[in-house]
Amino acid sequence: MFSGEQVGSLLESLGVTHVITVPDSTIGRWEGGIEDSGITLVRVCREGEAWTIAGGLYLGGASPLVLIQCTGLFESGDALRNVLHEWKLPIYSIIGYRSYLNQDALPGDTTLVFTEPVLAAWNLDVRLITEASQLPNIGEHYRACQAAAVPGVALIAEGKA
């Protein structure tokens, strides 16, 4: 849907300093473009690390963003709870929504059943992005969440190039 250059340019324009990430086959292709934009990429072994690293970066004065797949969201709930709800840090994330546009590779993918309810259960402000034309919506949502000092999620539909 988006190129790495598009995403890197957008995040750079938003003032993001660090992207903490575990790749999937969609968001992983953005890594080069993000790094080329001058943003520091922090690759982690498991998604739970991403939220607490982002928390430390934020408290230290940086502007981090978490970039993971929805399966990593499922894995990382306790860290998310701690950083976003106990510490109340306005960390923004971009989360890949596996199989949303195409289930050919993973018929019956249960991420489609659980992703949105889980995000709702975590009481997060979510913007679903399903088309390439919606790239500016991510920036608008990011700015709105930062202005309100709340966490936010851009949920990126995956499944097509």
Added chain:
Amino acid sequence: MIELHDALAALRRVRRDDDVLIATMAAARAWMELGKHPLDFIFVPSSMGHATSFGLGIALAQPERRVIVCNGDGSMLMNLGSLVTIAAQAPRNLVVIVLDNGVYEVTGAQPVPGRADFAALARASGFESVFHFSTLEKWTRNLDPVLGAKGPVFILLETTPVEGRAGPKSPGNAADRARALKRALST
């Protein structure tokens, strides 16, 4: 074996005023008993295992400031991958201390699933400097050079479980304490 309180009391004596100190689980309880500092962060309540990741974030944001994480062996086992993440980022200002007593002390001293050589794991993960102490005398005598070694630094301390003590109590609202740490880090 080193008593937990003695290990941390020795650390407190050499801790610089601009060091960040993150303590979790039994180490948090013991550290709070030693006093307060604006750059202390008591990681209670926590997402267990993530003190190392939190320390990495601060260390990356403020590379001129030393960040010391006092972690337990049970917590370390929950986030072993963070050793690899830290080594890959290679922050020269991060010190990870694992206080290894073989049990989940704050829940009643149940044994951890298995014993691991954390120093070997840190070395294999790519930590720049790795140390291992099992006596208070050696720990105390080497504290300054060890904390000043090229980072990231990993220190394994063999400690004695403290029996019969309750888990650490949160020193206050976590969001308030996070905001206070952010203010302290901005000065």
